Amino acid sequence: MLADFINIVLSGVALGMLLFLITGGLSVVMGLMGFANMAHGSFAMLGGYICAALVNDLAWPFLLALPAAAVATAAVGAVLERLIFCRLYQIAELEQVLLTVGLVFMSVAMANYVFGSVPVTVPLPHFLSGAAEFAFFDLAIYQLFLIGFGGVLIAAMVLGIQRTNFGAKIRAAVDNRRMTTSCGVNVDRLFMLAFALGTGLAGLGGALSVNLLGLDPVFPLRYLVLMLLVVVVGGLGSVHGTLIAALLLGVGDVVGKYYVHEAGAFFIYAIPVVVLLIRPIGLFGRR
Amino acid sequence: MTVVQTSSVADREASWLGRLGMIEILFWVAMAAGGFLLPEHLVLLSQILIAGLFALSLDLLLGYAGIASLGHAAFFGIGAYAAGLLAKAGVSEPLTGLVLSAALAGAADLLCSLIVARLSGIAMLTVTLGIAMLLYELMNRASDFSGGDNGLQGVAMSPLLGLFPFDFYGHTGFWYCFVVTLAGYCGLRRLVRSPFGLALAAIRENVRRVPALGIPVRRRVMTAFTISAVIAGAAGALLTDTTQFVALEVLSFDRSAAALIMVIFGGAGTLIGSLLGAATYLVARDELAAINPTYWYFWLGLMLVGVVLFGRGGLMGWIDNLWRMFRKGRGGGE
Numbered sequence: 001m002l003a004d005f006i007n008i009v010l011s012g013v014a015l016g017m018l019l020f021l022i023t024g025g026l027s028v029v030m031g032l033m034g035f036a037n038m039a040h041g042s043f044a045m046l047g048g049y050i051c052a053a054l055v056n057d058l059a060w061p062f063l064l065a066l067p068a069a070a071v072a073t074a075a076v077g078a079v080l081e082r083l084i085f086c087r088l089y090q091i092a093e094l095e096q097v098l099l100t101v102g103l104v105f106m107s108v109a110m111a112n113y114v115f116g117s118v119p120v121t122v123p124l125p126h127f128l129s130g131a132a133e134f135a136f137f138d139l140a141i142y143q144l145f146l147i148g149f150g151g152v153l154i155a156a157m158v159l160g161i162q163r164t165n166f167g168a169k170i171r172a173a174v175d176n177r178r179m180t181t182s183c184g185v186n187v188d189r190l191f192m193l194a195f196a197l198g199t200g201l202a203g204l205g206g207a208l209s210v211n212l213l214g215l216d217p218v219f220p221l222r223y224l225v226l227m228l229l230v231v232v233v234g235g236l237g238s239v240h241g242t243l244i245a246a247l248l249l250g251v252g253d254v255v256g257k258y259y260v261h262e263a264g265a266f267f268i269y270a271i272p273v274v275v276l277l278i279r280p281i282g283l284f285g286r287r
Numbered sequence: 288m289t290v291v292q293t294s295s296v297a298d299r300e301a302s303w304l305g306r307l308g309m310i311e312i313l314f315w316v317a318m319a320a321g322g323f324l325l326p327e328h329l330v331l332l333s334q335i336l337i338a339g340l341f342a343l344s345l346d347l348l349l350g351y352a353g354i355a356s357l358g359h360a361a362f363f364g365i366g367a368y369a370a371g372l373l374a375k376a377g378v379s380e381p382l383t384g385l386v387l388s389a390a391l392a393g394a395a396d397l398l399c400s401l402i403v404a405r406l407s408g409i410a411m412l413t414v415t416l417g418i419a420m421l422l423y424e425l426m427n428r429a430s431d432f433s434g435g436d437n438g439l440q441g442v443a444m445s446p447l448l449g450l451f452p453f454d455f456y457g458h459t460g461f462w463y464c465f466v467v468t469l470a471g472y473c474g475l476r477r478l479v480r481s482p483f484g485l486a487l488a489a490i491r492e493n494v495r496r497v498p499a500l501g502i503p504v505r506r507r508v509m510t511a512f513t514i515s516a517v518i519a520g521a522a523g524a525l526l527t528d529t530t531q532f533v534a535l536e537v538l539s540f541d542r543s544a545a546a547l548i549m550v551i552f553g554g555a556g557t558l559i560g561s562l563l564g565a566a567t568y569l570v571a572r573d574e575l576a577a578i579n580p581t582y583w584y585f586w587l588g589l590m591l592v593g594v595v596l597f598g599r600g601g602l603m604g605w606i607d608n609l610w611r612m613f614r615k616g617r618g619g620g621e
Contacts, residue, residue, distance in 0.1 A: 036409055093408055094355040095595045098551070101544060102591025109585030117581070225420050225540070232413040266428065269421035273402065276414055280406050 007139065008258050009251060014143040016250025017150030018212065020243050021205030022223070023230045024157065025198015027242040030231055031174045035089050038100040040202055041220035041227055042107035047073040047203025048215040049111065052120045062125050066207050073203025078196035085195065086188070104220050111217035119216040122207075146208060153201075154243060161239055170194055229272040235285025245283060310606065311559045315469065322461050329457040331573065335566045336464040337525045340471050341542075342549040342561035344518035349547070350556030351479055352511045353491030357412045357543055358419025361399075362516035364538030365392040366523025368426065371439045371533040379443060381463065385524040392520020393513045400512040404505050416540070423538040439533035460529035467525055468562075471518050475558055478514070487511055544591070552594045554603030563602050 026040040051069040054060040060068070084103075088096055124142060132141050161167035172180045173187050181187050206215070213223070230249055234241035249268055256267030275283065321332050341363050348354045369388035370381075378384050399418055406414055426433040433439055478484050486502045497504050527533050536542065545568060553564025568590075575586045600607065 030409070036412075091595070094349075094412070097355075097357065097412060098544075098547060098591050099595040102588040102595070105584045105588030105591065107588075109582045109588065112581055112584075221540070225416055228413050229417060232410055236409070265424045266421065269417050269424060272417050273414060273421065276406065276410060277402050280410055282410070 008254055010139060010147065011143055012251030012254035013247060014146040014150070014250070015212070015254055016247035017146055017154070018205050018209045019226070019230050019250050020154065020246035021150060021208065022202050023227045023246060024239060024242055025195070025201045026227060027231045027234060027236065027239060028170065028174075028194050029198055031236045031238070034093075035085070036093055036096045036100065037085065038097055038224055038228070039103040039107065039220070040199070041223050042104055043073050043077055043199040043202040044206030044209070044223070045107070045111060045215065045217075045219040046076060047206035048210045048219070049115055049120065050203070051207035052122050052210060052215065055122050056120075062122065062128070065122075066204060069207040070200045070204035073206070074196045074200030077199025077203075078192055081192050081195040086192070101224075104224060108217050108221055111219075115217065117217055119214055120210065121215075122210045124211065142211070146212075149208070153204075157201075158239065158243075166190075166193070226268060229268070232282055233272045233275050235282030238282070238284040241282060241284030310563075310603075314559060314562055318465060322458075322465060326458075329461045331569065333457060333461045333464045333529050335562075335569050336461075336468040337522050337529070338545070338549065338569055339562040339565035340464075340468040340522040340525065341519055342546050342553070342565050343468075343471060343475055343558060344515045344522065345546045346550045346555060346558055346561040347475060347479070347487075347515045347518070348511060349550055350558075350561075351484060351491065352487040352508060354508065354511070355412055355547075356403075356415040357540075357547075358415035358417070359515075359519060359546055360538050360540070360542040361415075361419040361422050362392040362396055362519035363523040363526075363542060363546075364419075364422060364426070365395050365516075366520030367527045367533050367537040368433060368439065368523075369520070370524035370527035372432075374443065374527070375439075375441065381524075381528040385467070385521055385528065388524035388527075389517045389521040392523070393517035396516030397509065397513045400509040404508045404512065416543075419538060419540065419543060423535065423540075426538060427535060433535075434533070436535055438535060443531065457529070464525055464529060467521060471521065472558065472562070475518070479558065483507070483510070544587075548587075548590055548594060552590070552601050554601030557601075557603040560601050560603040567602070 022041070022044045026037060029035055029037050029040070047069040050072050051062075051065045054065040054068055055062055088099060091099075128142050128145050130141055132139050132144065161170060169180065169185050169190055172183070173185065173190060177187060206219075209215075213219070226249070230245045231242060233249065234243070234245035249271060252271050253265065253268040257265075260266075279285070318332065318336070321328065325332065341359075344362075345356065345359050348356055348359075366385075366388040369391045370384045373379075373384045373387060378387065403411060403414055403418075427435055429435070430437075479487070486497070486507050489497050489500065489502065490504055490507060494504060523537060526537065549564035549568050550561050551564070552567060553560030553562070571586070571590070572583070576583045594601075
C-alpha cells in the first residue's frame with residue numbers, strides 16, 4: 001500500500017521532471033518575448049526522433065545519443081528562430097498562436113512523411129532498465145535515473161538563471177525589455193540563445209521521454225495542451241513556477257489516473273482550471 | 288476618439304450594406320440553388336452550413352467582441368451530444384432537441400464564462416482550450432454514457448416537426464440546415480447592429496474606455512459568450528440530427544482550430560465571411576484529403592500560416608479592396 005503510493009508519487013515526479021524539461025524553455029520564451037510558441041513540442045519530437053535514429057540506426061550508446069539530440073535540436077531551434085520565429089514577435093497573440101499551431105500541424109505531417117506513423121521506441125541500456133529492490137519495494141531504475149538526471153539539470157538551470165551573467169540578463173529582459181536594451185544588452189541575440197537553449201532542453205526532454213510518453217508524429221499535438229497548461233499554471237516567465245506546475249501536474253496526473261482509473265486525463269485538465277480560477281495569472285505570475 | 292470610432296462604425300455599416308449586401312444575397316441564393324441543382328453534393332452542402340453556423344458563433348466572439356477562444360468546439364460538442372442523448376432518451380423530434388441542446392450549451396457556457404470572462408490573452412486561450420479538452424476526455428472516458436471513442440450510436444431521429452422524415456439522399460437534412468443556419472445568420476446580423484453589438488465592438492476597440500460609457504464589460508462579455516454558445520450548440524445539434532451519429536471528434540481541438548481558420552480566412556467581423564470561409568475550407572479539405580488523407584495536416588497547417596501571414600481582412604477584405612479599385616478605375620466617387 002505504502003510501497004504502491006511511493007512508487008506512484010515517484011512516477012509522477014519523473015513525469016513532472018520531463019514536463020519541466022520540455023516546457024522550461026517555452027516559459028522563458030513566453031515570458032521574455034511574450035511569444036506564444038505552440039510549436040515548442042515539435043522540438044521535443046525532433047529530439048526524440050534524433051535520439052531514436054542515433055541509437056537504432058547508428059547503434060550509438062543511449063547516454064551519448066541524449067546530448068547529441070539536445071545539441072542538434074538546439075541548432076535547429078537557433079536556425080529556425082532567425083528564419084521564422086523572430087518575425088513573429090510583433091504580431092498579435094492570437095495570430096502567434098494560430099501561426100505556430102499551423103507549424104505544429106505541418107511538423108506532424110512532415111514527421112509522418114520522414115519517420116512513418118508507427119510509434120518509435122528506443123532500447124534502454126541494461127543498467128537503466130529493470131527495477132531496483134529496496135527494503136520493501138521495487139523502483140523502476142529508469143524513473144530514478146530520470147529524477148536524478150532531471151534534478152541535476154534543474155539545479156543547473158536554476159543556478160544558471162540566478163547566478164550567471166547570462167541568467168541575470170534574461171531576468172532583466174523579462175522584467176523590462178527596453179531598459180535592458182538601453183543598458184547595452186543585445187536582447188535579440190540574448191533571445192536567440194535563450195530560444196536555442198529552450199529548444200535544446202525540449203529536445204533532451206523529448207529524447208528522455210521516448211519510452212515514457214511514446215513517440216509518434218502526433219506527439220506535439222497530443223502534448224500541446226499539456227505544455228501550455230504547465231506554462232500558464234506556473235506563471236509566464238517564472239522558471240521555478242514552471243517547475244512547481246510541472247511537478248504538480250505530473251504527480252496529479254499519475255496519482256489521479258491510479259486511484260480514479262476512470263478519470264483518465266481528467267485531473268491534468270481540472271487542476272489548471274481550478275488554479276487559474278483562483279489565480280488568473282498563474283501560481284508565480286507577475287503583473 | 289469616441290466620435291471618430293462611432294463614425295467609423297457608421298461607415299462600416301454603410302459600406303457593408305452597400306457592397307457586401309450583394310455578397311450575402313449571392314451566397315444564400317447559391318446555397319438554395321445548390322440544394323436543387325446538386326443533389327449528389329447535399330451532404331457536403333449541409334456540412335458547409337453546419338460548419339458555417341459554428342463559425343458564425345465564433346465570429347460573434349472573435350470579430351465583434353475581440354475575444355479569442357481556442358476551445359469553442361466544447362459548446363458545439365455539448366450541443367451534438369445533448370441532441371444525440373435526448374434522441375436516445377425519447378425526445379427524437381429534431382427541432383425540439385435542437386432548442387433544448389442549444390439551451391444546454393448556453394447554460395454550460397454561462398457557467399464557464401464565470402471563469403473565462405475574468406481572464407485575457409494567453410490565459411484565456413489556455414483555459415478555453417483546457418475546458419474543451421476536459422470535456423473531450425470526459426466523453427472519451429464515460430463510454431457507457433457517450434460511446435467513448437466509438438461515438439454515440441443508435442441515434443434515431445423522428446421526422447422533422449412530425450412531417451418530414453430524414454431521407455437517404457439528405458434532402459430534408461439540407462433544407463433543415465439551410466433554414467436553421469439562415470435563421471441564425473439573420474439573428475446575428477440583427478444582433479451586431481443593435482446597441483449590444485456596438486457595445487461589443489467598443490469592448491474590442493478599447494476595453495478601458497467602455498466602462499466610462501456606462502457599459503458593464505463583464506456582463507456584456509458573458510452575454511456574448513452565452514449567445515455564441517447557444518448558436519454553437521445549435522450547430523452541433525444540427526450535425527447530430529443530419530448524421531444520426533455523434534463522433535468524439537465534435538469536441539476535438541481540430542474542430543476549434545478549423546472554426547478559427549474559417550472565421551479568419553473569411554474575414555473576422557463580417558459574419559458572411561465566416562460562411563464563405565466554411566465553404567472554402569470544407570471544399571479544400573474534400574479535395575486535399577482526396578489526394579492524400581495522411582498529409583492533410585500539412586495543408587491544414589499551411590492554410591493556418593497563410594491565413595495569418597497574408598490574410599489581413601480575409602476574403603471579405605480582399606473583395607472590399609477589389610471593389611474599391613474597381614470604383615476608382617471607373618472614376619466613380621464615394
